Amino acid sequence: MSEQVFKSGFVTLIGRPNVGKSTLFNAILDKKVAIMSDKPQTTRNSIRGIYNAPGLQAVFIDTPGIHKPKHKLDQKMMESAKNSLAGCDIIFYLIDATCDFGGGEAYILQQLQGQEAAVFLIINKIDLLNDAQLLLLIDSYKDRFNFAEIVPVSALSGKNVQHLLDVLVKYLPEGPQYYPPDMVYDQSEQQLIAELVREQILHATRDEIPYAVAVTVTAMEERPGERLYIEANIYVDRESQKGIIIGKGGKMLRQIGQAARQEIEKIFACPIYLDLRVKAKKDWRNNEGLLRNWNLLDE
Numbered sequence: 001m002s003e004q005v006f007k008s009g010f011v012t013l014i015g016r017p018n019v020g021k022s023t024l025f026n027a028i029l030d031k032k033v034a035i036m037s038d039k040p041q042t043t044r045n046s047i048r049g050i051y052n053a054p055g056l057q058a059v060f061i062d063t064p065g066i067h068k069p070k071h072k073l074d075q076k077m078m079e080s081a082k083n084s085l086a087g088c089d090i091i092f093y094l095i096d097a098t099c100d101f102g103g104g105e106a107y108i109l110q111q112l113q114g115q116e117a118a119v120f121l122i123i124n125k126i127d128l129l130n131d132a133q134l135l136l137l138i139d140s141y142k143d144r145f146n147f148a149e150i151v152p153v154s155a156l157s158g159k160n161v162q163h164l165l166d167v168l169v170k171y172l173p174e175g176p177q178y179y180p181p182d183m184v185y186d187q188s189e190q191q192l193i194a195e196l197v198r199e200q201i202l203h204a205t206r207d208e209i210p211y212a213v214a215v216t217v218t219a220m221e222e223r224p225g226e227r228l229y230i231e232a233n234i235y236v237d238r239e240s241q242k243g244i245i246i247g248k249g250g251k252m253l254r255q256i257g258q259a260a261r262q263e264i265e266k267i268f269a270c271p272i273y274l275d276l277r278v279k280a281k282k283d284w285r286n287n288e289g290l291l292r293n294w295n296l297l298d299e
Contacts, residue, residue: 007056008175009089011168012117014081016104017065019094020124024155025049025062028165032267033062033185033192046084048186050179056169057177061088066108073285073296082111090148090171091117097125097137097152101144109145118148118171122164127154190217191295193264197232197276200259201245204252209244212237214284216294227271230264234278235294237285242278253278 013021026032029049051058063081085091093112095105112119121141126134138150149167153160179186187195194215201213219231236242246253253276261274284290 004055005174006177007169007172008058008178009172010059010061010087011090011092012061012063012084012088013092013094014063014085014108014112015065015094016096016108019065019096019099020155021062021065021094024092024094024122024124024153024161025060027155027158027161028060029184031184032263033187046081050183050185051165052181053165056172057179057181058165058168058172059178066104066111072288073291076291076296085111085115085117088117089173090168091115091119092122093119093147094122094124095141097123097129097134101140112145119145120164120168121145121147121150123150123152124155126152127157127159189268190220192267193217193220193230194232196263196267197234197256197260197274199263200256201234203259204256205244209236209241212241212285213245214294214296223273225271227273228268229273229275231275231277234276235281235284236278237280237282239280242280245278 013025015021025047028051031049033047033049046064047062049060049062051060061084063084064078066078066081091112093108123134123137123141129137134152138152141147142150148171151160151164151167153164155161185192194217197215198213201209201215205213214235215232216235217230217232219229221229223229234245236245244252245256247255257274257276260276261272264274265272281287281290
C-alpha cells in the first residue's frame with residue numbers, strides 16, 4: 001500500500017487596500033490572526049497563517065495593501081508585499097467586487113506578469129452584487145491576465161471560502177510539513193497584542209490619526225490571581241495627537257483599552273490588565289531605526 005502524498009505550499013494574498021485580504025485570511029484560518037478595519041493600510045507587516053487539513057498544509061501570507069508610498073514605512077510595506085510574491089506557490093489576487101478596474105489594479109497585474117506561481121483572481125464582497133453584475137465583472141477581468149482560477153467569495157459571510165480551499169488543494173505541490181500541525185500563526189504574542197491594540201485605535205479614531213500610530217508591547221508578566229499584566233506604548237507623530245488618543249479626561253484611551261482587552265482575553269483565555277501609555281515620536285514613519293526596533297520592518 002503506497003504512502004499518502006502530503007501536499008504543502010505558500011499562498012500570498014495581494015491586492016489594493018480595503019479589498020478584504022485580512023478578512024479572508026481570518027476566514028480561512030477560522031481564527032482572528034490579522035486585524036481588520038475599514039481604514040486603508042491596516043496591515044503593515046506580512047503575516048503568516050497556517051491552514052492544516054488531513055494530508056496538507058497551506059501557509060497563507062497576508063500582505064499590506066498596494067498603494068503609493070508617502071513615508072519610509074509605506075515604502076517598506078510595499079517592499080514587504082512584493083517580496084512575499086517571491087517563492088510562493090500560489091497567489092490570491094483579491095479585488096473588491098464593488099470597485100471598477102483602474103490604475104491600481106493595472107499596476108498590480110503588471111507586477112504579476114512573469115510570476116511562476118498560479119494566480120487566482122479572488123472577487124470579494126460578492127454579497128453586494130447580483131448574479132448579472134458578477135458575470136459582467138468576471139467577463140471584464142478574464143482577458144486581462146491568464147488567471148489559473150477565478151473564484152467569487154464573500155470573506156465576511158464565509159460564502160464560497162470552503163470552495164476556494166477545495167480548489168486550492170489541486171494546485172498545492174507535494175511537500176513537507178513546514179509548521180507543527182497545531183500552529184496557526186507565526187507572530188509573537190507581543191506582536192499580536194500590539195496589533196489588537198492598534199485595531200481598536202483604528203476603530204475609534206479618524207483622519208490622519210490611524211496612520212500616525214504605532215504600538216509596542218514593553219512588558220508582559222503573570223500577576224497574582226492568574227491575571228496577565230501587559231504594558232504597551234502607543235506612539236503618535238505629534239504632541240497634539242496625544243490629546244486625541246487620550247481624549248477628555250482619558251475617555252478615549254479607556255475606550256480603546258477596554259475594547260483591546262476584550263479582544264486579547266478572547267485569544268489568551270485569561271484575565272488581562274492592560275496598561276496603555278501614549279507618547280509622541282516626531283516623524284517616526286520616516287525613522288528606519290525606530291521602525292526596526294518596533295518590529296515594523298519585515299526582515
